[in-house]
Amino acid sequence: MSSLTSDAMTVADIRQILETAYPPYLAEKWDAVGLICGDPAAKVSKVAFALDCTQAVAERAVEIGADMLVIHHPLLLRGVESVAADTPKGKVIHTLIRGGVALFAAHTNADSARPGVNDKLAELVGITPGRPIVPKDPKIIDKWGMHVPADSLEAVKAAVFDAGAGAIGDYSECAFQWEGQGQFTPGQGADPHTGTVGKPYTGSEMRVEFVAPSNLRARIIDKLRSAHPYEEPAFDVVEMAPTADLETACGLGRIGELDEPMTLREFTQQVANALPETAWGVRAAGDPERMVKRVAVSSGSGDSFLDNARALGVDVYVTSDLRHHPVDEHLRAGGPAVIDTAHWASEFPWTQQASEVVAAGAKVECEIISLRTDPWTISAHPDGA
Structure with missing residues (x-):
């Protein structure tokens, strides 16, 4: 990545550098990563780095003249109803905004990234x-199999293809199918498409197999159930091995x-x-x-x-x-x-890595705030032990 001059750098530019190194899609679903406060268009000449944004860290960032503070643990990971200045997190936010310091978090996306x-x-x-x-591979593929009556085959295939199934490289609507015999006995309360309540039924069905990205699983299930004539369609989903080299x-x-x-x-x-x-x-x-x-x-x-x-x-x-x-x-x-x-000790060294990422991508000053934010302050053992 080529370096840019500090005159050209903005919060948005630093954000882009960090999100390239630590892609947001790698974050866990429960996480809250990215820009927490600050104007993306604001100029940046100095970036500070810390593990946590405590009040002391926020004050230190303002004191050293940082325009942006990069942290690992998101300040607003859990929902808050107020950021008033007389609340702990609100006080931090107000300190940063008054001091002109943007706040950015790279959390579980930085844990999963390489290097991270x-x-x-x-x-x-x-x-x-x-x-x-x-492993976290965004290209994990599911292999599907579904059983469909022959007279509904094309409609159900069209539905799952419309949901994004069946794509392999430059090819779409890819599937393999063959005919077989399906069997079931409808129970009391059932409303079978074919067959009679209380009597075993055997009939011709088609087995269809196709692949789809795992992130489409819920969507495909919804489409399959909507298009399938049976109350309880039979299908199976197998997650295939990751496509990336595990190492x-x-x-x-x-x-x-x-x-x-x-x-x-x-x-x-x-x-x-x-x-x-x-x-x-x-x-x-x-x-x-x-x-x-x-x-x-x-x-x-x-x-x-x-x-x-x-x-x-x-x-x-x-x-x-x-x-x-x-x-x-x-x-x-x-x-x-x-x-x-200690949790802090296992992650604080990352601040050095993050500062090197930014320094390699932009001509801005980088400084690590070395305040220890580990909450534990005393460890005691019996005298003479």
């Missing part, structure tokens, strides 16, 4: 980031291998040495002397991927915000060792 938050975490703990724990696919988490095996105790210390220091520190669950080599990482809260880590055969899983019962059950089920880091 998880690549930075993987590199820091000592592995080359490979495949995601949970380079976008998605949440990363898997890789250490150059040399080491004990869990040694690797836990390596993780602690690599990440920003916090009061929380780094803790691990598992046999301290267990040898580990194959590693999974997931930035931020990652206990929802414990089953995935076990299924993928890793030796140790590095993430944050782990809870007692999920970890206990995971280990009892034979899962890999786990390392629990």
Whole structure:
């Protein structure tokens, strides 16, 4: 990407650079990413970066003369009814607007992007980031099969094709079909298109198979049900393997291998040495002397991927915000060792990556706000322990 002069740069330009690196379509459905406040036409000569937009961070952004603040955790992820200046989030918004600072968030789209938050975490703990724990391929394809009476075949095919099914490359309305026998017995309350309530029915039906992008699944089901003559049409949908190379696919988490095996105790210390220091520190669950080599990482809260880590055969899983019962059950089920880091520590290093993305795309000043926004401030152990 060629650099632009600062005189030409606007909030919209910086947004485009960031959304190219961290495409919004990679964000989880529940997420809220993108420009939170600010005028897209406003000029930008300095961009600041932080993990969270706390009040202290907002004030620091104004103090250093930033025109735009890029964060990871969206300020308005959950709905609010007011941004009045006497509410916590409202005070942040008013501070930024009065100071002329636009606010932009790249959250789960930055987690899944390549390179993204998880690549930075993987590199820091000592592995080359490979495949995601949970791949996210926007081109996932469904393979469909449906059963239709012969006299309704063309109408039902037309309906699903109209919904976007059956496209392969430069070809449209692609399908394969053959004839077979369908059987059912209508129950009480049924209003069968063919057959009689309470009596088994066997008749000629067509089996039709086609493919469609998975994001059209709900639309195709609606069209199929509307056009099909049966009250309960028979169909099946199978999600095909991702089309992207798994080793380079976008998605949440990363898997890789250490150059040399080491004990869990040694690797836990390596993780602690690599990440920003916090009061929380780094803790691990598992046999301290267990040898580990194959590693999974997931930035931020990652206990929802414990089953995935076990299924993928890793030796140790590095993430944050782990809870007692999920970890206990995971280990009892034979899962890999786990390392629990502070949420802030696992993601803050991304700010360096994001600043490099912007610096490579525009001639603007970039500054990382190094305020620690990890909420935990004290960690205590018994005297003499």
